[in-house]
Amino acid sequence: MTRPMTAPEQARPAGGRRVPTPPAPLPIPVVDNHTHLDIARDGEEPADVGEVVAAAAAVGVDRMVQIGCDLPGARFTATLVDKHPAILGGVALHPNEAPRLAASGSLATAYEEIEALAGHPRIRVIGETGLDYFRTGPDGVGAQQDSFRWHIDLAKRLGKALQIHDRDAHDDVLRILAEEGAPDRTVMHCFSGDISVARACVERGYLLSFAGTVTFKNARELRDALSVTPLDQVLVETDAPYLAPVPWRGATNAPFLVPLTVRVMADVMGVSVPMLCEALSENSERVYGPW
Ligand SMILES: [Zn+2]
Numbered sequence: 330m331t332r333p334m335t336a337p338e339q340a341r342p343a344g345g346r347r348v349p350t351p352p353a354p355l356p357i358p359v360v361d362n363h364t365h366l367d368i369a370r371d372g373e374e375p376a377d378v379g380e381v382v383a384a385a386a387a388v389g390v391d392r393m394v395q396i397g398c399d400l401p402g403a404r405f406t407a408t409l410v411d412k413h414p415a416i417l418g419g420v421a422l423h424p425n426e427a428p429r430l431a432a433s434g435s436l437a438t439a440y441e442e443i444e445a446l447a448g449h450p451r452i453r454v455i456g457e458t459g460l461d462y463f464r465t466g467p468d469g470v471g472a473q474q475d476s477f478r479w480h481i482d483l484a485k486r487l488g489k490a491l492q493i494h495d496r497d498a499h500d501d502v503l504r505i506l507a508e509e510g511a512p513d514r515t516v517m518h519c520f521s522g523d524i525s526v527a528r529a530c531v532e533r534g535y536l537l538s539f540a541g542t543v544t545f546k547n548a549r550e551l552r553d554a555l556s557v558t559p560l561d562q563v564l565v566e567t568d569a570p571y572l573a574p575v576p577w578r579g580a581t582n583a584p585f586l587v588p589l590t591v592r593v594m595a596d597v598m599g600v601s602v603p604m605l606c607e608a609l610s611e612n613s614e615r616v617y618g619p620w
Contacts, residue, residue: 355389419454428469456492541574
């Protein structure tokens with residue numbers, strides 16, 4: 330016997346994850362500040378970039394910053410930015426990648442290649458770099474910190490923005506940025522600190538980029554952090570394919586889901602959605618330059 334499939338079942342792909350439907354469009358276009366179009370989750374194929382860009386544009390996410398944070402990802406990013414006017418790029422060796430390359434003796438050549446790719450005029454970001462004490466154990470801390478310092482220096486030498494990955498390492502991230510001298514345009518990607526870390530970043534002039542995590546039920550601390558972030562220092566991102574916002578938590582994320590995060594952020598910040606959208610676009614252009 331056959332029974333009619335319900336909508337959620339129809340929307341479930343072979344991998345078992347739900348497939349999000351488009352949210353209501355934003356009134357003013359915004360930028361997804363950090364996405365990984367080269368990364369596919371287990372059991373999935375990377376999405377078609379043209380389709381991703383079109384789906385995002387249809388709901389008011391007119392531009393995005395593609396982040397390639399290993400050598401294959403960085404090469405992919407440098408070719409992608411030539412093909413899609415909506416996309417700018419960032420390249421770096423991820424904090425979990427640097428210790429691995431250091432251990433295999435290939436870090437120096439990897440740095441050379443990242444630096445060469447970063448010279449592209451549409452690669453406007455060095456990132457994501459920083460520290461990850463969650464995935465990398467104590468053995469890798471030295472290599473991570475050296476790599477972080479190298480990337481900070483590269484951003485300053487090339488006059489690019491810096492995007493920071495900070496997982497369970499707030500104190501050391503802030504300390505090393507202060508020791509090295511942060512670039513003029515420094516973005517805390519997928520901000521994950523509490524209200525005191527947020528205040529420290531705001532005071533130093535960094536931008537705080539919020540991901541779908543700010544919509545999660547248990548993310549009270551993150552919403553408190555957002556509530557003390559001024560309108561001219563806030564950015565939004567997906568970190569796709571990870572961290573899909575509510576009500577699609579656990580699904581594969583993509584730039585077209587940014588409106589869900591933006592609406593929650595406007596509520597937390599006590600501003601209208603159009604006002605926040607305008608700020609998000611202006612801040613993105615200020616940090617990365619026009620495109
Ligand atoms: Zn990322």
